[in-house]
Amino acid sequence: MATARLSDLQDRMSRLGLAARAAASRMATVPRSAKDRALRAGAQALRTRRAEILEANARDMEAARGKGLSGAMLDRLALDPGRIEAMAAGLETIAGLEDPVGTELARWRRPNGLDIARVRVPLGVVGIIYESRPNVTADAGALCLKAGNAAILRGGSESFHSSRAILECLREGILEAGLPEAALQSLPTTDRAAVGIMLGMHEHIDVIVPRGGRSLIERVYAESRIPVLAHLDGLCHLYLHEAADPAMAVEIALNAKMRRTGICGAAETLLCDRAVADRILPPVLEALIAAGCEIRGDAEVCRLEPRAVPATEEDWRTEYLDAILSVKLVGGLEEAIAHVNAYGSHHTDSIVTGDREAAERFLAEVDSAIVMHNASTQFADGGEFGMGAEIGISTGRLHARGPVGVEQLTTFKYVVRGSGQTRPK
Amino acid sequence: MATARLSDLQDRMSRLGLAARAAASRMATVPRSAKDRALRAGAQALRTRRAEILEANARDMEAARGKGLSGAMLDRLALDPGRIEAMAAGLETIAGLEDPVGTELARWRRPNGLDIARVRVPLGVVGIIYESRPNVTADAGALCLKAGNAAILRGGSESFHSSRAILECLREGILEAGLPEAALQSLPTTDRAAVGIMLGMHEHIDVIVPRGGRSLIERVYAESRIPVLAHLDGLCHLYLHEAADPAMAVEIALNAKMRRTGICGAAETLLCDRAVADRILPPVLEALIAAGCEIRGDAEVCRLEPRAVPATEEDWRTEYLDAILSVKLVGGLEEAIAHVNAYGSHHTDSIVTGDREAAERFLAEVDSAIVMHNASTQFADGGEFGMGAEIGISTGRLHARGPVGVEQLTTFKYVVRGSGQTRPK
Numbered sequence: 001m002a003t004a005r006l007s008d009l010q011d012r013m014s015r016l017g018l019a020a021r022a023a024a025s026r027m028a029t030v031p032r033s034a035k036d037r038a039l040r041a042g043a044q045a046l047r048t049r050r051a052e053i054l055e056a057n058a059r060d061m062e063a064a065r066g067k068g069l070s071g072a073m074l075d076r077l078a079l080d081p082g083r084i085e086a087m088a089a090g091l092e093t094i095a096g097l098e099d100p101v102g103t104e105l106a107r108w109r110r111p112n113g114l115d116i117a118r119v120r121v122p123l124g125v126v127g128i129i130y131e132s133r134p135n136v137t138a139d140a141g142a143l144c145l146k147a148g149n150a151a152i153l154r155g156g157s158e159s160f161h162s163s164r165a166i167l168e169c170l171r172e173g174i175l176e177a178g179l180p181e182a183a184l185q186s187l188p189t190t191d192r193a194a195v196g197i198m199l200g201m202h203e204h205i206d207v208i209v210p211r212g213g214r215s216l217i218e219r220v221y222a223e224s225r226i227p228v229l230a231h232l233d234g235l236c237h238l239y240l241h242e243a244a245d246p247a248m249a250v251e252i253a254l255n256a257k258m259r260r261t262g263i264c265g266a267a268e269t270l271l272c273d274r275a276v277a278d279r280i281l282p283p284v285l286e287a288l289i290a291a292g293c294e295i296r297g298d299a300e301v302c303r304l305e306p307r308a309v310p311a312t313e314e315d316w317r318t319e320y321l322d323a324i325l326s327v328k329l330v331g332g333l334e335e336a337i338a339h340v341n342a343y344g345s346h347h348t349d350s351i352v353t354g355d356r357e358a359a360e361r362f363l364a365e366v367d368s369a370i371v372m373h374n375a376s377t378q379f380a381d382g383g384e385f386g387m388g389a390e391i392g393i394s395t396g397r398l399h400a401r402g403p404v405g406v407e408q409l410t411t412f413k414y415v416v417r418g419s420g421q422t423r424p425k
Numbered sequence: 426m427a428t429a430r431l432s433d434l435q436d437r438m439s440r441l442g443l444a445a446r447a448a449a450s451r452m453a454t455v456p457r458s459a460k461d462r463a464l465r466a467g468a469q470a471l472r473t474r475r476a477e478i479l480e481a482n483a484r485d486m487e488a489a490r491g492k493g494l495s496g497a498m499l500d501r502l503a504l505d506p507g508r509i510e511a512m513a514a515g516l517e518t519i520a521g522l523e524d525p526v527g528t529e530l531a532r533w534r535r536p537n538g539l540d541i542a543r544v545r546v547p548l549g550v551v552g553i554i555y556e557s558r559p560n561v562t563a564d565a566g567a568l569c570l571k572a573g574n575a576a577i578l579r580g581g582s583e584s585f586h587s588s589r590a591i592l593e594c595l596r597e598g599i600l601e602a603g604l605p606e607a608a609l610q611s612l613p614t615t616d617r618a619a620v621g622i623m624l625g626m627h628e629h630i631d632v633i634v635p636r637g638g639r640s641l642i643e644r645v646y647a648e649s650r651i652p653v654l655a656h657l658d659g660l661c662h663l664y665l666h667e668a669a670d671p672a673m674a675v676e677i678a679l680n681a682k683m684r685r686t687g688i689c690g691a692a693e694t695l696l697c698d699r700a701v702a703d704r705i706l707p708p709v710l711e712a713l714i715a716a717g718c719e720i721r722g723d724a725e726v727c728r729l730e731p732r733a734v735p736a737t738e739e740d741w742r743t744e745y746l747d748a749i750l751s752v753k754l755v756g757g758l759e760e761a762i763a764h765v766n767a768y769g770s771h772h773t774d775s776i777v778t779g780d781r782e783a784a785e786r787f788l789a790e791v792d793s794a795i796v797m798h799n800a801s802t803q804f805a806d807g808g809e810f811g812m813g814a815e816i817g818i819s820t821g822r823l824h825a826r827g828p829v830g831v832e833q834l835t836t837f838k839y840v841v842r843g844s845g846q847t848r849p850k
Contacts, residue, residue, distance in 0.1 A: 025766065029789055110811055114800060121792075124822055206822045227652055227823045248845040255847035341450065350841075363840050364454055367546075375539060375843030384848065385839070386535055397549055397631045397836045398652045399824040411822045414810070415788050418800030420673040422680035423809065 012188050013197045016152060017204025019182035020125045024150035026180045028122050032099035034177045039095035039142055042173030043088040046138070049169055050084050056161035057134065064132075064158050072262075076132045077158055087138040087166070090389060091173075094142045097388040100407045101148045115417040120410045122148030124206035127198055128391070129154045129220060131212035134162035140209065140391045141170050141184050147409035150183045152205060154198060156212070157190035199224040209391050209404065229404050231369075231395035233319045233345035234264030236377040239336045239362065241353035242273040246280050248374065249352050253284045255376040256350065258291045262321050264393060265348050265380030269316060271336045274329040277304060285327070294324045301327045316343045333358050337365045344368060346395045348380035369395050369402040437613050438622045441577060442629025444607035445550045449575035451605045453547050457524035459602045464520035464567055467598030468513040471563070474594055475509050481586035482559065489557075489583050497687075501557045502583055512563040512591070515814060516598075519567045522813040525832045526573045540842040545835045547573030549631035552623055553816070554579045554645060556637035559587035565634065565816045566595050566609050572834035575608045577630060579623060581637075582615035624649040634816050634829065654829050656794075656820035658744045658770035659689030661802040664761045664787065666778035667698040671705050673799065674777050678709045680801040681775065683716045687746050689818060690773050690805030694741060696761045699754040702729060710752070719749045726752045741768045758783050762790045769793060771820045773805035794820055794827040 027035075046053065057079040064077055100120050107117040126144045128151055130136040137153060144151035155163035167186055174183055187194045199208065202225045210220040210230050217232050238256045240249045256267035272281050277300070285295055285305045295301070296315050297308035308327065315326040316339075330336045340349050350372035351362040359373040370380050382390025382403030390403040400408035452460075471478065482504040489502055525545050532542040551569045553576055555561040562578060569576035580588035592611055599608055612619050624633065627650045635645040635655050642657050663681045665674045681692035697706050702725070710720055710730045720726070721740045722733035733752065740751040741764075755761045765774050775797035776787040784798040795805050807815025807828030815828040825833035 025792065028792065108811065110809070114804065114809075116810060124792075227821075245845070251845060251847055259848055259850065359842075363842075367450065367453065367549075368838065370839045370841060372841040373843060374845050375841055376847045378848040379539065379841065379846065384535070384539075385541055386533065396652075401836055402839045411826055413793065414795045414827045416795060416797040416800055416804065417784075417788075418798060420670070420676060420799050421804070422676055422801045423684055423803040425684065 006193060009189065009191065009194060010197055013194060013201065014204075016185055016188070017125070017201050020150040020152050020185060021204055023180035023182035024122065024124045027145075027148045027150055027183050028101070030148065030179060034179055035099065035146055035148070036095040038145060038173040038177035038179050039091045040173070041176040042142070042170040043091040043095075045169035045172040046084055046088040046091070046166065049165070050081060053084055053162065053165040053169070054079060054081075056165035059161045060134075060159055069158065073132055073158070077134065077162070079134060079162060083135065087135050090139055091142045094146050094389055094406070097146060097406055099146070100410050105412055112421050113419060114421055117415045118412050119415050121413050123409055123411050124149060125204060126151045126409060127154070127201075127205040127208045127226065128152070129195060129198070129208065129210045129212070129216065131156040131216060132158045133211075134159040134166055136211055137163040137166040138170065139389060140211070141167070143389055143391050143406055143409060145174070145183060147406045149409055150180075151185070152198065153184065153186045154195060155186065160190055196223060199226065202226045211392055227399070229392065229394045229396060229400050229408070231264060231345065231347055231393050234266070234347040234380075234393075235269070235317070235319045235343065235345040236265060236267045236347055236380070237269045237271060237340045237344055237349040238267045238377060239340070239349070239351045240270070240272040240276075240280055240284070241333065241336070241351055241355060241358050241362075242276045243355035243358060244276070244280055244352040245354055246283065249280055250284050250287050252350070252352055252374070252376050254287050254291060256378055257288060257293055257325050258323065259376070259378050261323050263378065265378045266321065267377045268319050268326065269343070270325055270327045271330050271339060272327070273336075274300070274331055277329050281305075281327075288325060292323050295327055296324060297327045298329060300329045319345070333361060337362060340366050340368070347393065348372065348377045350375055350377050369393070431618060434614065434616065434619060435622055438619060438626065439629075441610055441613070442550070442626050445575040445577050445610060446629055448605035448607035449547065449549045452570075452573045452575055452608050453526070455573070455604060459604055460524065460571055460573070461520040463570060463598040463602035463604050464516045465598070466601040467567070467595040468516040468520075470594035470597040471509055471513040471516070471591065474590070475506060478509055478587065478590040478594070479504060479506075481590035484586045485559075485584055492583075494583065498557055498583070502559065502587070504559060504587060508560065512560050515564055516567045519571050519814055519831070522571060522831055524571070525835050530837055537846050538844060539846055542840045543837050544840050545837050548834050548836050549574060550629060551576045551834060552579070552626075552630040552633045552651065553577070554620060554623070554633065554635045554637070554641065556581040556641060557583045558636075559584040559591055561636050562588040562591040563595065564814060565636070566592070568814055568816050568831055569834060570599075570608060572831045574834055575605075576610070577623065578609065578611045579620060580611065585615055621648060624651060627651045636817055652824070654817065654819045654821060654825050654833070656689060656770065656772055656818050659691070659772040659805075659818070660694070660742070660744045660768065660770040661690060661692045661772055661805070662694045662696060662765045662769055662774040663692045663802060664765070664774070664776045665695070665697040665701075665705055665709070666758065666761070666776055666780060666783050666787075667701045668780035668783060669701070669705060669777040670779055671708065674705055675709050675712050677775070677777055677799070677801050679712050679716060681803055682713060682718055682750050683748065684801070684803050686748050688803065690803045691746065692802045693744050693751065694768070695750055695752045696755050696764060697752070698761075699725070699756055702754050706730075706752075713750060717748050720752055721749060722752045723754060725754045744770070758786060762787060765791050765793070772818065773797065773802045775800055775802050794818070
């Protein structure tokens with residue numbers, strides 16, 4: 001890129017950042033009613049301007065076909081009346097959520113009379129970088145707005161026109177509610193250099209939330225000067241303990257692996273206690289194979305199930321996001337926990353057992369954002385957790401761990417009320 | 426540095442990181458009693474081995490004098506029986522704090538019967554980088570331990586022997602309580618290259634807490650691939666609103682600026698409403714000048730107080746950490762808030778007023794970690810907040826904002842208990 005163009009882009013990005021910061025400052029103190037009104041008016045605009053959005057999407061789809069994008073990519077990009085209605089309904093759901101801003105998280109009085117409160121406030125400016133799904137524009141933008149933040153959105157170049165049309169609807173809602181227009185902005189260009197500039201704007205952006213494939217997340221982690229909320233992998237484990245109910249093991253394994261294979265909460269590795277493998281494992285593998293799942297087993301699993309192919313060391317570290325499952329026998333709870341902590345991605349891991357003590361030890365010692373007992377790993381989702389909506393799932397340990405919903409898009413400050421107190425020497 | 430030596434150092438750092446991770450994993454589930462026992466035994470060891478610590482400190486002091494370190498630096502480095510007893514008592518205070526680990530922050534049941542709890546767990550591995558104060562070894566190490574973390578400490582080269590002697594005492598406590606020795610480690614060398622390697626060890630270290638001067642914090646922010654909890658500046662404001670009580674204004678201004686001038690909660694800029702400046706400001710400035718404070722005022726302030734020197738634009742952005750105060754008149758609440766948000770460092774800012782409505786607006790609209798009404802900014806301190814002890818104050822917006830105490834050195838995970846639930850299509 002020519003130096004003059006890069007410097008021009010930097011100027012534009014800097015102005016965008018300053019506008020976002022100013023908008024965030026105003027957003028921090030607007031009442032819930034205005035934010036909800038903006039979201040509901042945005043939903044209405046999505047419905048009213050449906051034809052316009054579909055037209056913009058048709059342009060994106062045509063270009064994508066021209067570039068030879070895969071069927072899965074095209075499906076993620078495609079909008080139809082049902083998907084637009086789902087976006088509108090999503091905005092209304094978010095409008096209905098409790099406003100987290102202003103909540104007193106704690107309040108106490110010191111012996112000297114100082115009254116100290118920890119109060120929830122918005123995070124500030126959220127940068128969202130995503131790929132082909134245009135609906136992220138609506139979902140992520142709305143969550144940021146509800147939490148009182150300003151957002152800077154950078155959608156994929158494939159969804160450029162669709163995202164812009166959706167953003168126009170949201171901004172129509174924002175203006176109708178009298179909120180600052182710059183509360184939701186998108187990058188002026190799909191130039192990749194703009195992402196690099198964005199990731200360095202730590203004075204203007206408080207947190208980056210990337211949504212997309214592994215290469216995007218890796219780039220963001222590597223380049224960002226701004227804290228990142230994300231997960232690189234969802235290498236989720238299901239562990240069948242010796243006290244597992246055999247029928248429950250089949251149901252949960254089938255659901256954890258096969259309900260949807262492409263989501264981050266899908267199980268990728270199945271562990272089973274050696275002592276009960278003969279009895280518990282065959283019907284589990286039978287059900288998985290019947291549902292179209294490929295089994296990659298260790299030597300013992302391959303002996304139990306001839307249709308299994310031998311797993312390599314790499315398999316224990318692989319998030320397939322596909323109808324493939326690695327399966328391994330373990331000597332018991334301790335070995336299972338050690339395997340999960342060593343090979344997992346600290347996302348979501350579940351134990352199936354009727355032994356409460358074993359379950360509690362697994363829940364305590366597995367070091368993941370979400371640990372489960374007798375439940376499918378596919379419940380790893382903000383909606384399923386009752387958070388209303390989520391912008392993603394974080395495997396980082398700081399600030400937000402697990403689903404990132406409206407609460408996780410806030411921070412807090414300390415409010416100290418006194419009556420003239422001074423600090424003694 | 427020769428390539429072979431660098432590679433050897435990298436190997437040693439990597440082993441240190443792996444040992445810390447393994448220790449953190451064990452620390453995460455040890456009972457409170459073992460952690461408290463380690464802290465109390467560590468306190469006892471500090472007392473028993475006092476002569477050894479003083480001897481180590483004498484070596485550091487001699488080297489520091491040889492290098493021509495300033496009086497203030499020498500004072501920070503010096504230990505005496507009183508300071509050693511204060512460290513020991515500090516460990517006992519931390520032992521007496523509530524154990525944050527295992528606390529249920531929230532728990533709810535979903536319509537499908539899933540029971541979801543958000544449970545506090547340790548952060549993992551904390552990296553602490555500090556300068557000349559050897560007592561940070563005890564304070565920061567103990568807080569990390571109490572929160573169930575492993576810590577990697579990197580003290581300044583000036584305090585090398587003192588820190589090592591203190592660390593030996595803490596490790597004596599750790600071993601006596603049967604905790605993993607690698608829960609507290611220090612870098613094998615004071616080589617600056619080791620800090621660079623440490624800041625890139627994002628697989629082994631979860632958060633970096635730097636303690637020290639501006640150049641250290643700047644370096645850490647610039648180089649770290651790991652999230653940082655810190656503040657670069659404590660550019661704190663005190664605002665005398667038109668409804669301020671004149672006597673309270675004098676008391677708070679004097680305390681906020683002059684109680685200690687070198688701490689991050691010291692006020693650096695005083696704002697005063699123009700409408701009442703004639704009446705309120707002169708006794709405030711008189712008291713400050715009488716206490717030895719230099720006043721740098723805007724043109725109006727210089728007219729009111731001839732001993733004031735004219736402030737430059739730079740003064741509004743300067744953290745003096747000294748007996749100097751910049752003073753400016755403002756047109757009212759709105760201008761005061763705008764000045765604080767534009768020039769401040771989002772650390773601690775206070776308003777003096779008898780007008781509750783004005784106070785609440787200041788508390789809501791000033792975007793700082795700590796906002797105060799009718800109280801001295803010097804209360805910005807974990808101990809004064811009732812947190813028992815702190816490892817520092819963060820002006821970052823994510824995870825911990827304000828004092829970083831034992832709770833802020835934890836994170837959480839979701840524990841989901843089911844009875845065989847699978848997620849519907």
